Amino acid sequence: xxxxxxxxxxxxxxxxxxxxxxxxxxxxxxxxxxxxxxxxxxxxxxxxxxxxxxxxxxxxxxxxxxxxxxxxxxxxxxxxxxxxxxxxxxxxxxxxxxxxxxxxxxxxxxxxxxxxxxxxxxxxxxxxxxxxxxxxxxxxxxxxxxxxxxxxxxxxxxxxxxxxxxxxxxxxxxxxxxxxxxxxxxxxxxxxxxxxxxxxxxxxxxxxxxxxxxxxxxxxxxxxxxxxxxxxxxxxxxxxxxxxxxxxxxxxxxxxxxxxxxxxxxxxxxxxxxxxxxxxxxxxxxxxxxxxxxxxxxxxxxxxxxxxxxxxxxxxxxxxxxxxxxxxxxxxxxxxxxxxxxxxxxxxxxxxxxxxxxxxxxxxxxxxxxxxxxxxxxxxxxxxxxxxxxxxxxxxxxxxxxxxxxxx
Amino acid sequence: xxxxxxxxxxxxxxxxxxxxxxxxxxxxxxxxxxxxxxxxxxxxxxxxxxxxxxxxxxxxxxxxxxxxxxxxxxxxxxxxxxxxxxxxxxxxxxxxxxxxxxxxxxxxxxxxxxxxxxxxxxxxxxxxxxxxxxxxxxxxxxxxxxxxxxxxxxxxxxxxxxxxxxxxxxxxxxxxxxxxxxxxxxxxxxxxxxxxxxxxxxxxxxxxxxxxxxxxxxxxxxxxxxxxxxxxxxxxxxxxxxxxxxxxxxxxxxxxxxxxxxxxxxxxxxxxxxxxxxxxxxxxxxxxxxxxxxxxxxxxxxxxxxxxxxxxxxxxxxxxxxxxxxxxxxxxxxxxxxxxxxxxxxxxxxxxxxxxxxxxxxxxxxxxxxxxxxxxxxxxxxxxxxxxxxxxxxxxxxxxxxxxxxxx
Numbered sequence: 001x002x003x004x005x006x007x008x009x010x011x012x013x014x015x016x017x018x019x020x021x022x023x024x025x026x027x028x029x030x031x032x033x034x035x036x037x038x039x040x041x042x043x044x045x046x047x048x049x050x051x052x053x054x055x056x057x058x059x060x061x062x063x064x065x066x067x068x069x070x071x072x073x074x075x076x077x078x079x080x081x082x083x084x085x086x087x088x089x090x091x092x093x094x095x096x097x098x099x100x101x102x103x104x105x106x107x108x109x110x111x112x113x114x115x116x117x118x119x120x121x122x123x124x125x126x127x128x129x130x131x132x133x134x135x136x137x138x139x140x141x142x143x144x145x146x147x148x149x150x151x152x153x154x155x156x157x158x159x160x161x162x163x164x165x166x167x168x169x170x171x172x173x174x175x176x177x178x179x180x181x182x183x184x185x186x187x188x189x190x191x192x193x194x195x196x197x198x199x200x201x202x203x204x205x206x207x208x209x210x211x212x213x214x215x216x217x218x219x220x221x222x223x224x225x226x227x228x229x230x231x232x233x234x235x236x237x238x239x240x241x242x243x244x245x246x247x248x249x250x251x252x253x254x255x256x257x258x259x260x261x262x263x264x265x266x267x268x269x270x271x272x273x274x275x276x277x278x279x280x281x282x283x284x285x286x287x288x289x290x291x292x293x294x295x296x297x298x299x300x301x302x303x304x305x306x307x308x309x310x311x312x313x314x315x316x317x318x319x320x321x322x323x324x325x326x327x328x329x330x331x332x333x334x335x336x337x338x339x340x341x342x343x344x345x346x347x348x349x350x351x352x353x354x355x356x357x358x359x360x361x362x363x364x365x366x367x368x369x370x371x372x373x374x375x376x377x378x379x380x381x382x383x384x385x386x387x388x389x390x391x392x393x394x395x396x397x398x399x400x401x402x403x404x405x406x407x408x
Numbered sequence: 409x410x411x412x413x414x415x416x417x418x419x420x421x422x423x424x425x426x427x428x429x430x431x432x433x434x435x436x437x438x439x440x441x442x443x444x445x446x447x448x449x450x451x452x453x454x455x456x457x458x459x460x461x462x463x464x465x466x467x468x469x470x471x472x473x474x475x476x477x478x479x480x481x482x483x484x485x486x487x488x489x490x491x492x493x494x495x496x497x498x499x500x501x502x503x504x505x506x507x508x509x510x511x512x513x514x515x516x517x518x519x520x521x522x523x524x525x526x527x528x529x530x531x532x533x534x535x536x537x538x539x540x541x542x543x544x545x546x547x548x549x550x551x552x553x554x555x556x557x558x559x560x561x562x563x564x565x566x567x568x569x570x571x572x573x574x575x576x577x578x579x580x581x582x583x584x585x586x587x588x589x590x591x592x593x594x595x596x597x598x599x600x601x602x603x604x605x606x607x608x609x610x611x612x613x614x615x616x617x618x619x620x621x622x623x624x625x626x627x628x629x630x631x632x633x634x635x636x637x638x639x640x641x642x643x644x645x646x647x648x649x650x651x652x653x654x655x656x657x658x659x660x661x662x663x664x665x666x667x668x669x670x671x672x673x674x675x676x677x678x679x680x681x682x683x684x685x686x687x688x689x690x691x692x693x694x695x696x697x698x699x700x701x702x703x704x705x706x707x708x709x710x711x712x713x714x715x716x717x718x719x720x721x722x723x724x725x726x727x728x729x730x731x732x733x734x735x736x737x738x739x740x741x742x743x744x745x746x747x748x749x750x751x752x753x754x755x756x757x758x759x760x761x762x763x764x765x766x767x768x769x770x771x772x773x774x775x776x777x778x779x780x781x782x783x784x785x786x787x788x789x790x791x792x793x794x795x796x797x798x799x800x801x802x803x804x805x806x807x808x809x810x811x812x813x814x815x816x
Binding site for chain 2: 004043060063107114121137138143178252270272278285287288293295296297
């Protein structure tokens with residue numbers, strides 16, 4: 001038999017969300033009359049904005065005509081979309097990013113999972129804990145780690161502990177590293193980083209020749225005007241950072257699929273014969289293994305930047321943030337300690353009575369029929385915590401909080 | 409600076425099609441009045457079928473309603489599409505494939521580029537020459553080869569020479585290998601494999617514990633009823649083969665993006681602790697690094713199997729195959745030796761007067777203003793050959809052949 005990648009055998013558990021899916025399915029099958037409220041996976045529930053829908057319609061119509069049909073598009077994404085991104089996501093914040101520094105993709109999960117490919121096998125990783133599991137798992141699969149220990153931590157990764165003391169926003173480590181994954185607003189804790197905190201990271205990256213992989217998938221949820229939306233708001237970041245952005249949580253594209261990645265021209269890595277442009281490496285990877293995002297979807301993403309699209313997105317973000325407040329205040333009122341939910345659509349809560357995350361997951365599922373996400377699924381520092389997502393219908397969110405109050 | 413993947417530096421040239429794009433752009437800028445006919449990239453030109461367009465419309469409308477909105481779908485693809493695939497692509501040919509053995513993706517380029525990840529770094533590769541460059545390049549990037557020699561061949565790959573003597577359909581090698589890439593109907597040569605020829609491969613794979621990566625992206629173009637459309641028409645293939653299929657060339661999805669991969673449950677690889685299910689490995693990879701294909705696109709793909717969709721696809725395939733005949737007969741009439749173009753949308757031609765492939769590319773571009781693909785871009789055995797694609801408008805194809813006749 002053909003020899004398979006041996007590193008997959010190191011993975012300690014199935015990817016978190018399919019595991020949640022399995023437990024929920026089993027419960028639902030055993031209790032068919034239970035009415036579940038799902039605040040587990042961070043998946044939006046409100047319809048696609050009208051502006052987006054109309055743009056997709058028009059694009060599909062174009063594809064049905066002789067003159068308007070489009071085959072293979074540019075792998076990097078159509079210029080109309082890349083220019084709209086620059087004009088709306090960066091220029092208004094005085095961030096200097098060129099349209100040629102943007103690569104449109106079908107999702108931040110793909111981008112943040114694939115980016116490690118262009119770095120060396122022996123690149124030293126620094127990864128916060130708790131963290132979005134894709135960052136860790138894709139590096140395990142690539143063989144960049146050893147085996148996992150009893151707490152699920154992999155040999156070879158430099159873990160950056162997130163805890164209440166540091167507000168789930170770890171500082172740069174004393175030692176160097178090649179690659180650091182950062183996510184702000186944070187999934188799962190809802191923490192945000194100030195310009196000063198990000199500047200610490202940029203300065204550290206410069207001093208240590210590191211690359212920061214900055215996931216800003218939740219930037220639309222920032223309400224505090226002092227919190228940066230992009231790492232490039234920090235001077236010097238163009239030389240050390242890659243940024244991930246997504247239309248999933250802002251324009252409701254989780255089922256439609258569109259995201260992008262920013263790689264500034266100044267960013268270099270160390271190649272076998274000297275400095276290598278990271279932009280050139282990613283461009284080679286992207287054009288060899290990817291064939292561009294569906295044209296109608298790119299037109300839909302472009303429409304998210306129209307005045308009408310923008311207004312519809314604001315309404316949605318406000319709706320979900322009102323949910324976050326309901327969850328936060330509801331739990332606070334029960335004496336549960338909460339974090340996040342102010343500049344992020346996630347509320348991070350301490351499990352009551354010191355029970356474990358998965359135990360609380362099961363209890364919440366069985367007693368309140370509410371699906372959440374166990375904090376330990378995001379890393380060992382997440383043990384004893386729990387994530388509730390604000391992505392739900394308002395009446396369901398209210399009902400979930402009510403059930404927690406009365407049934408738990 | 410962070411250490412980058414050193415293997416990218418081994419890649420001998422830019423990915424073929426961007427390189428063609430660069431040369432064409434330079435010529436067009438220097439000769440703005442030249443009217444180019446593009447038969448280079450294998451990209452469809454006819455509009456999306458009405459049935460597909462309507463299904464996408466309806467799905468986009470659904471996404472705009474409270475009740476119909478869909479967020480994250482199953483990573484593996486919606487059951488409605490996977491079941492339609494089984495019912496229409498496999499059951500009618502008496503091929504036993506289950507819907508759970510299908511993984512829907514956004515393109516065969518991605519699938520055939522990503523599949524190598526689940527195999528060992530030191531897996532021995534056997535790759536035909538000429539070949540679709542993605543198979544080679546993605547393995548070079550992953551570090552499965554040494555440096556390239558003067559002919560562009562990488563150390564460590566077992567190349568399978570395709571030539572006129574074997575009808576560009578190489579037999580299994582005398583030695584073993586772990587992974588073999590096969591593509592029938594073939595890109596770039598247009599060759600097809602009989603059941604007997606594929607049986608040789610299946611038997612060899614069983615005897616040598618190899619996995620066959622069978623790319624059937626062009627199966628819709630098979631006209632000879634004796635040619636198999638799927639490797640699984642060969643007994644025993646379920647134990648040794650993965651198959652790639654695409655909606656790109658059949659339903660015109662090059663700009664819309666949908667494909668799938670088949671991994672039978674019987675297929676095992678050799679893991680560190682014994683046999684490992686390849687299906688399980690790919691499932692882990694797919695659910696960790698991919699988030700499913702856009703819902704409206706999957707509904708469009710499903711509609712390609714409706715009676716109306718099927719009829720529209722047949723019309724398109726017939727149209728392109730009439731183009732293939734025009735190219736084939738036109739070149740034959742000029743004394744140019746041609747191959748393919750009967751069960752495949754590509755005509756593979758011997759360059760006249762023994763000129764090199766890129767020299768002929770430039771001559772064709774400059775004298776006839778026709779864009780083709782140099783055979784050497786597909787490997788050293790392609791040197792002295794040239795690929796013309798039947799994917800064009802009929803009048804343009806006729807004009808291209810006429811220009812070749814009168815201007816070359």
